Amino acid sequence: xxxxxxxxxxxxxxxxxxxxxxxxxxxxxxxxxxxxxxxxxxxxxxxxxxxxxxxxxxxxxxxxxxxxxxxxxxxxxxxxxxxxxxxxxxxxxxxxxxxxxxxxxxxxxxxxxxxxxxxxxxxxxxxxxxxxxxxxxxxxxxxxxxxxxxxxxxxxxxxxxxxxxxxxxxxxxxxxxxxxxxxxxxxxxxxxxxxxxxxxxxxxxxxxxxxxxxxxxxxxxxxxxxxxxxxxxxxxxxxxxxxxxxxxxxxxxxxxxxxxxxxxxxxxxxxxxxxxxxxxxxxxxxxxxxxxxxxxxxxxxxxxxxxxxxxxxxxxxxxxxxxxxxxxxxxxxxxxxxxxxxxxxxxxxxxxxxxxxxxxxxxxxxxxxxxxxxxxxxx
Numbered sequence: 001x002x003x004x005x006x007x008x009x010x011x012x013x014x015x016x017x018x019x020x021x022x023x024x025x026x027x028x029x030x031x032x033x034x035x036x037x038x039x040x041x042x043x044x045x046x047x048x049x050x051x052x053x054x055x056x057x058x059x060x061x062x063x064x065x066x067x068x069x070x071x072x073x074x075x076x077x078x079x080x081x082x083x084x085x086x087x088x089x090x091x092x093x094x095x096x097x098x099x100x101x102x103x104x105x106x107x108x109x110x111x112x113x114x115x116x117x118x119x120x121x122x123x124x125x126x127x128x129x130x131x132x133x134x135x136x137x138x139x140x141x142x143x144x145x146x147x148x149x150x151x152x153x154x155x156x157x158x159x160x161x162x163x164x165x166x167x168x169x170x171x172x173x174x175x176x177x178x179x180x181x182x183x184x185x186x187x188x189x190x191x192x193x194x195x196x197x198x199x200x201x202x203x204x205x206x207x208x209x210x211x212x213x214x215x216x217x218x219x220x221x222x223x224x225x226x227x228x229x230x231x232x233x234x235x236x237x238x239x240x241x242x243x244x245x246x247x248x249x250x251x252x253x254x255x256x257x258x259x260x261x262x263x264x265x266x267x268x269x270x271x272x273x274x275x276x277x278x279x280x281x282x283x284x285x286x287x288x289x290x291x292x293x294x295x296x297x298x299x300x301x302x303x304x305x306x307x308x309x310x311x312x313x314x315x316x317x318x319x320x321x322x323x324x325x326x327x328x329x330x331x332x333x334x335x336x337x338x339x340x341x342x343x344x345x346x347x348x349x350x351x352x353x354x355x356x357x358x359x360x361x362x363x364x365x366x367x368x369x370x371x372x373x374x375x376x377x378x379x
Contacts, residue, residue, distance in 0.1 A: 026139060233315065275308050305335065
């Protein structure tokens with residue numbers, strides 16, 4: 001079938017042929033009317049849809065605006081050294097094949113045609129059947145190449161989508177692994193605290209003498225905090241604090257008692273409301289929390305807390321050592337658990353020792369009547 005398309009029909013506003021067609025689309029560019037008629041009949045009779053172009057420039061316009069599979073030119077339309085045919089061949093990136101029907105093919109001419117991008121040279125004396133067969137073969141190659149190109153584009157698009165999905169999945173898996181690792185660490189910490197509670201409770205349970213309880217409590221705490229100086233200050237009903245027990249790790253023997261007396265007088269009263277363990281790692285933190293008592297604890301790291309029960313302070317603990325080996329915040333949960341358990345045990349000791357007296361006469365662990373001497377656990 002023959003369709004003559006004028007130049008004005010190739011403008012951008014002209015409708016393009018539907019991509020869903022029954023046969024290949026061939027642009028025919030012949031100056032010789034008889035040869036044009038012959039080519040059209042040969043191709044149309046075999047199911048091709050033919051578009052007529054006035055010259056090579058018109059063919060380029062058609063190739064760019066329509067879904068074309070092949071372009072068939074004659075010698076006159078292909079230009080000297082196949083320049084016009086080369087322009088047609090290079091006008092589209094959609095896999096259009098260029099074929100030339102020539103009357104005087106030579107080796108040099110064939111080389112020039114191939115260099116220009118012509119895919120096939122057909123002798124003018126070829127039969128209609130051969131002409132149609134070779135042009136349609138070129139059209140099928142173009143269609144196949146275009147289909148492969150579209151398939152490649154789809155595959156590249158799919159690959160990009162899969163790559164994005166893989167990155168997102170990897171990020172999600174990484175996040176899940178981090179969450180699981182965090183949950184595992186949290187669970188391990190909880191299990192560790194449960195084990196610590198059982199061990200510390202078992203160590204304290206038989207100790208109903210306050211001196212032994214202080215000794216066992218300090219010794220056990222040091223297994224969790226590492227080597228450190230430690231002091232326990234006990235309150236009296238007068239509001240003063242006295243030294244109940246201490247561990248001397250690296251304090252000079254001559255200055256240890258003086259230091260403990262100063263801490264009992266100035267630091268312990270400031271800490272009697274400190275139910276949760278507090279970590280003091282700088283001089284500024286020490287001055288803010290302990291006031292003048294900070295002058296006795298320069299360049300040290302401190303963990304301090306009060307053992308409280310039913311609104312009353314039963315003891316004040318201070319653990320301190322050189323800031324070169326400071327305490328860490330990760331130690332506070334274990335210290336907090338031991339502080340709570342020791343508070344309950346001290347309350348139990350007070351209750352047992354004063355069970356024959358009214359509660360308002362029980363006093364506190366630091367009262368002189370309890371007869372508690374300083375316990376020195378220094379090695």
